[in-house]
Amino acid sequence: MQYISTRGGINPVSFTEAVLMGLATDGGLILPRTIPRIGSETYAEWQELSYQELAFEVMSRFIDDIPEAELRELISRSYASFDTEEVVPLVHHGSLHIVELFHGPTLAFKDVALQFLGNIFEYLLEKNDSVMNILGATSGDTGSAAIYGVRGKERINIFILHPHERVSKIQEKQMTTVTDSNVFNIAIRGTFDDGQAIVKSIFNDLDFKEKQHLGAINSINWARVLAQVVYYVHACLHIASHESDKATDFSVPTGNFGDIFAGYIAKRMLPEGTIRKLLLATNSNDILSRMVQDGDYSLSEVVPTSSPSMDIQSASNFERYLYYLLDEDPNRTTQAMTRFVETGSIDLTDFRDQIQRDFVAEKATEADVSTCIADFYKKHGYIMDPHTAVGVHCALKHQRKGIPLCCLATAHPGKFGDIVEAAIKKTLELPESIQNLSDKESRCELMDADRNLIKDFVKKHAKHI
Structure with a gap:
């Protein structure tokens, strides 16, 4: 399998x-370069696989330069830290299927990918x-999942920027x-978009990236x-069996477009009609919702909400979808992204x-989020975090009779206890892993959202051979 850039360079x-x-x-x-297609017979054969076995079958379609036994071992190790053998269990409440993605070490969906990526890096x-x-x-969950994915690894240092007092x-x-x-944790005075812009800018300094071995x-x-x-x-597969x-x-509750883009890839991989609609x-x-509804992909001010991991305007993964939208033309993709950087807008009304x-x-x-958490708990006894509630609220508005609907539950409600408790009028029982966090020693640098300050800090603390 070969890999290319959306900009063709x-x-x-x-x-x-x-x-x-x-x-x-x-x-x-x-x-x-291509998205592999899975035939109906192969798909049917996957029905009885464990999550780890399925992960190998999917990933090996995209990975041909890691030996089979070693890839299987990496996958197995990546999900050994989850608190359930199913890794990603589905629970059923009313007419919805809730896909619980928060059973990893940091109680967020990012663990599913970052435990694997940390082991691949090592x-x-x-x-x-x-x-x-x-x-x-990070806008919230990526940072902790990334840190837990590589903490203590001998050959890796990690520098994570988060928006100060916005997680x-x-x-x-x-x-x-x-x-x-x-x-190394760095709290920046600014938004997630400010931090992400700094990171992208530093990665585009190819000399610095190479000298500091950036990943x-x-x-x-x-x-x-x-x-x-x-x-x-x-x-x-779970739905097909039921x-x-x-x-x-x-x-899919999303702010950075990565989670729903994974669904877009899955839809293109699987037999026609397996995934019918992706609700963003x-x-x-x-x-992102303005982009879908009106073709308006334009920046506005970031508004702090009860679902901070989605408090994003410039979606990092949108360029991948844009590439497909523009007929896989790297020149048009480059031109569109250049316009976006210059003007903060891409007009997609024609698309x-x-x-x-x-x-x-x-x-x-x-108000929708708070009401959704409260109502769903009252009806089904199920407690969800604010991000999941965004997805469930939107799902209930668009659900079609007779079509199974899966809602991605992206974080454990205990991570947002104050908000959830206010909605359900009940004290949450927190998972053991986060019960005593407030008493633990912290280490973090508070810095202005300044590219040069961040570069100097990374250079000072970078690991070298």
Whole structure:
């Protein structure tokens, strides 16, 4: 399998080269040259596989430069830290199927990909006798999942930027209480978009990237998306074994477009009609829902909400979808992204019909989220976090009779206890892993959202051979 850039400026690379490159050296995002198709017979044969076995079957279609036994071992190790053998269980409440993605060590869906990516990095660095300095920005959950994926790994240092006082207290503590010597937390005075812009800018300084052995753990890294494709396939197989109708809809709370883009890849992989509709659910930061509904992909001010991991305007993964929307033309993709950087807007009104064939979109207000958490608990006794509630609220508005609908549950409600408790009028029992976080020692640098300050800090603390 060969990998290319959305901007066409790199020679094709292998999967492992793509993982180590992170952001393509031409500033684009990396994609497989082709998306493998799964026939109906093969798909049916996957029905009885464990999650780990299914992950191998899906991933091995995209990975041909890691030996089978070693890839299987990496996958097995990546999901050994989850608190359920199913890894990603489905629970059924009313007419909805809830896909629980929060059973990893940091109680968020990012663990599904970042446990795998951390092990891939370690495997490749040992093989190449090299080191890596991971630089990433987080809107909440990526940071802690990334840190837990690589903490204590001998050949890796990790630098994570998060927006100061714009993530939940538990999200902040999950990051800053990891005091391993290879972990560096940086709180920036600004938004997630400010942090992500700094990270992308630093990665585009190719000389600095090479000298400091930089690696990417954000969803700009293709391996992140690939690992997330698996749970869409897993959910579809589960539904197929329980429902007479084989077509499935998904509701995906998303701000960075990575999670729903994984669903888009799964839809193109699987037999025709397996995934019917992908519902893109946003909070008040609605650039993505505006894009689907109106063809308007334009920046506005980031609004703090109860679902902070979605408080994003510039969606890091959108360029990957844009590439397909523009007929896989790297020149048009480059031109569009250049316009976006210059003007903060891309006019996609001429593509609205195609976009709406790929996605449905809806947004949830803060009142919608609180009401959804309360009502769903009252009706079904099920407690969900605010991000999941965004997806469930939007799902209930778009559900079609007779079509199975899966809602991705992206975080454990205990990570957002204050908000959830206010909605359900009940004290939550927190998971053991986060019960005493507030009492633990923290380590974090508070810095201005200044590219040069961040570069100097990384350079001072980077790991070298």
